[in-house]
Structure formats: structure tokens, C-alpha cells
């Protein structure tokens with residue numbers, strides 16, 4: 231007989247941890263903090279988390295309880311002695327597909343532990359692209375449940391049944407969704423209030439108004455014979471803002487005609 235299917239989740243961050251050194255206590259379900267933005271990650275590799283999210287600004291914010299992270303290990307809902315989660319593709323072909331029944335059990339278990347309004351997202355190269363706008367929308371909500379695929383991905387029926395939104399990191403194929411999930415969580419968490427020291431910096435950076443950011447410089451004033459553009463050293467804030475704006479526009483026009491066109495179209499309708 232297998233053990234009953236009630237796997238412990240691992241919660242990260244100060245607010246979800248109790249002051250104890252007993253490992254089993256740390257693995258127990260932590261009390262929910264309804265108001266704190268929560269990332270829930272369904273994965274075959276829970277040990278990949280928090281990964282880079284546990285470091286630097288996102289790591290400090292996690293410890294300070296500005297956001298919560300919970301991994302839901304797919305393997306613990308697997309079938310049989312080997313906790314099987316996948317099977318061969320219907321119709322033949324290479325690789326393995328994640329089983330819909332196992333994924334559904336995992337999703338059901340996860341979804342009662344997060345606000346119902348939190349979207350259910352599958353990281354997938356077939357998805358809509360991850361954009362700054364989507365990150366902003368998700369940062370404004372209660373959190374997100376992310377499904378990391380492995381092998382050939384998920385059975386389509388589970389995507390249809392739960393109306394799962396597919397989101398892609400870009401037009402390339404990763405071996406699994408974990409790196410994509412971490413990238414997505416990072417893009418969202420840095421927009422949460424208090425996570426970045428200087429909040430103005432998220433308003434001016436690339437994509438925030440549909441343009442790429444201007445170039446940045448710092449000391450030394452002359453490096454290998456190259457100067458910092460003098461206007462940046464002038465102390466004239468109006469001129470600096472104008473120079474930066476012009477640079478943003480030039481860069482966007484040259485490098486990303488798609489963004490430039492969208493920016494022009496928006497300007498016409500404003």
C-alpha cells in the first residue's frame with residue numbers, strides 16, 4: 231500500500247517558518263498569510279527552489295515576508311511504488327508526457343491553498359509571451375500557481391479542463407519549466423511594493439512605457455579613453471531627461487521595430 235496522498239509542501243520565507251530546528255516541523259503546512267503575494271510552483275524538482283529567488287533582493291523580500299513561495303512536488307502524487315507521473319505519448323513518438331490524472335490531483339491539492347483569483351499558469355513554449363505588462367498584472371493580484379512541465383509536457387486534457395493559461399519565456403525550448411518559473415516569479419516579485427529599495431526604478435526601466443531603456447554609465451569618468459556623455463555630467467536635469475528619452479527612442483527604433491511600431495500607434499491614440 232502506498233502512503234496516503236498528503237505530501238508536505240515546503241514553504242520559504244520568514245513569515246511561513248516557525249522558530250524550530252526540527253526539520254519535520256519546517257516541512258509542515260504553514261499558516262496562510264492571505265494578504266501576502268504568493269507563488270505556488272508545481273514541479274518535479276522542488277529542490278530547484280527557491281534557487282536564485284532566495285538570493286539578493288528577492289531573497290531578502292522572501293525572508294521579510296513580502297511574498298511567499300510554496301513548492302508542490304508532483305512526484306508525491308505519482309502512482310505506485312515508483313511514484314509514476316508520466317507515460318508514453320498517445321500516437322507514438324519520442325519522450326514522455328505528464329499524466330493528466332496525476333497532474334489533476336496535484337492541482338486540486340494546490341489550488342485550495344491559494345486565493346481562487348490567482349491564475350493557474352503552465353510555463354510552455356506554446357504560450358503567450360511573458361511581458362512586463364503581464365508581470366504587472368500578476369503583481370497586482372493575490373499570487374499565481376505555476377506548473378513546470380518536463381519531458382514532452384502536459385496532457386492537453388488537463389490544460390483544457392482547468393482552463394490553464396500557457397505562458398512562454400521566449401521562442402526557444404528549455405528542458406523544464408523551473409527556470410522559466412523562476413524568471414517569471416522574479417519579474418513579478420520585483421514589482422511588489424517594498425521589494426526594490428528605489429521604487430522609481432521600476433517606472434523608468436525597459437518596457438515600462440513600451441521603450442527600451444537608455445544606456446547607463448558610472449565612474450570612472452574616463453575609462454580606456456572613453457568618456458561618459460558630457461550631458462550626464464552637466465547636472466542639468468532637463469537636458470539629461472531629454473537625452474535619455476531620445477536615446478530610448480533611437481534604441482527602440484533600431485533594435486525593436488515591433489515595440490517602436492506599437493509605441494507610435496499608442497501615441498497616436500493618446
Ligand code: SAH
Pocket residue numbers: 352353354355356377378379380381382383384397398399400401402403404405406407408410
Ligand atoms: N515538447 C514541447 C517542449 C517540452 S520542453 C514542445 O515542443 O512544445 C519541457 C518543458 O519545459 C515544457 O513542458 C515547459 O514547461 C518547459 N519549457 C520549455 N521551453 C519553455 C519556454 N520557452 N517557456 C516556458 N517554459 C518552457
